Amino acid sequence: MDIAEPFRLGLGTYTSAGDENCTQSVATALDVGYRHVDTAQVYGNEESVGEGIRQSSVPRKDIFLATKTVHHDVPGPEYEDILQAVDGCLQRLGVETVELLYVHWPTGIYDPAVTLPAFDELYDTGTIGHIGVSNFEPHQLDEAREILDAPIFAHQVEMHPLLQQDELRAYAQRHDHTLVAYAPIARGEVFDVPELTTIADKHGVSEAQVSLAWLLEKDVVPIPKASSEAHLRENFEARSLSLDTEDIEQIDAIEQEERLIDPDRAPWNQ
Template sequence: MSSNQSVPVITAGGAAIPQIGLGTWHLHGEVVDGAVATAVAAGYRHFDTAAYYDNETDVGHALRATGLARDSYFLTTKVWYTELGRDALRKAAEASVERLGLGAVDLLLLHWPNPEIPLAETMKALCAAKRDGLAKHIGVSNFPISLLKQALALTSEPIVANQCECHPRLNQKPLKNFCDDNDIAFVAYSPIGSGKLTEHPVLSGIAATHGKTSAQVMLRWHLQRGNIAIPRSSKPERVCENIAVTDFALSAEEMGAIDEMNAPDGRMISPSWVKSWE
């Protein structure tokens, strides 16, 4: 197993975020303990959870068990889309911090937008959560360009990240460019396409050239695009593989071939409550 990888860091809005993080969706109890312990040994210093994952207590326990100093890693959690009113967001943020038991989170995100709650109210509450010490930084998730523009106009604190589905079939180039232009880190969830792209001939061909897996090729593609990627795995060998992507580079031709995999129907995650991706 590869270990102690040195992962590049993206800076945005005053935050410094390691480009590879451990996603924890669906990981609980001893499984998350093992995944976090393996990740720390392999060099991860970025961990992602959410109130909706129902594992913040477990993630906090797992991180404390590693013995890492709190200021040596980056921790993200998210407020669920039903909790975006002023009082509800405050209570949700306080509850997340309490469950994690690690003090202020490094990044507090709005998990999904909610058109039923005024964005001005939500952003005001999110900024207050930062100012009152619940989070060091704030951001959003699943925000298209139009909504991100509105959020930027309404915020009194830097929006340091937008976390969205992104992989070769959904490369999000316009949204990524907008984030770059506004000093917002672009964080990719489902960065290897939920495991559905590993047999794609473009990826498997490039992987064979470099002696890597297709998943590693996709994660290297993210790094070279300036994305932050948060792959999730409970398997120790995969956790280690996913961070072992700093010892090779994709050529411009290989990057272009992966970019060309982008497709109009590439989105894999589209919940019923999302009315528009525009």
């Protein structure tokens, strides 16, 4: 899939509290040049993200806004519950539509036979521009593709040099959807990876920028989280960092593997 430039690198807002700091981070990121903003119902910050969008100088039509819903570990839901949940997301964000809606986790109340047709309806009515899934295993992707009428546009998973997701990346290439990487700098652990430090020193950049550039070289969309303007700019500048073949091969060969987001309910733990 050809990745459109506004979507190519985004702002993650996971753990950003629903307060002025989150609002300011979103507004600053948009003014820096970001056009892709990612949030979720469970983050509890959709109001703040929406306010940040309104406070920025960037028109809404130029922003690629993504959110996620339906994974809570409670009984249900019914078809109408899904539609109401998404309506709640839109109200909190203060928008009429979002460019991308993800199924957050294929756990808890997620029922593919109920959830995915509701997503199809939202897609058909133009309420959402694209359908995405998050934290799915290949067999769950197969199932979703069989049920959905609309194409899967994106699959969001943890990915960084310490969790390279070769199988899911190959699946995405084979079925023409984009892999979106959360925790793309491994919550700061990339700064302690010798291979990344060597490459960073070679190019006069940070290990975080190397990690983001590596993901971009793999046609993966990273969504790093940052709050300060300096870090927002540093992450954004990774778009212009060109890693050579030797750099890529050195990162690909990292044998250390670490998954940072690993709840018991995750499908890979079942």
